[in-house]
Amino acid sequence: MLPRRVLPTSPPVAAACLHYSGGLSFAREGVNTKSCIYVMGAVIAAALVGCVSTSNVTPAGGGTYVIQGRAIGPWNADRERAKALKKANGYCAKQGKRVLLHDMDETGHAALLGEHATITFECET
DSSP states (O other): OOOOOOOOSOHHHHHHHOEESSSEESSOTTOOHHHHHHHHHHHHHHHHHOEEEEOOOEEEETTEEEEEEEEESGGGTTHHHHHHHHHHHHHHHTTTOEEEEEEEEEEEETTTTEEEEEEEEEEEO
């Protein structure tokens, strides 16, 4: 027989907090439903926010430079590329030059395991 308990109001959280151990329940022994909702809410919020980061400008030889970017989270797709290009522009601007882009390589998917971008550029007058 299923225990009678009040369902949490958020369907994704309710589904995440459900488990089967001889019958459906909304929290493990000794853990209340409210705690489960708070923990799952924090996990979901952290997954949705994500982050974007870039490496420092690294000389690649022959007057070229490389910057790598990484993005995690569904709303951060392509932001690592924009951030890396902005950093390249700033690097060249400090020298009174502008960016000449040689190559841009993107792999992965930001919403899943992260998206990576590598740009190769040089500064020209």
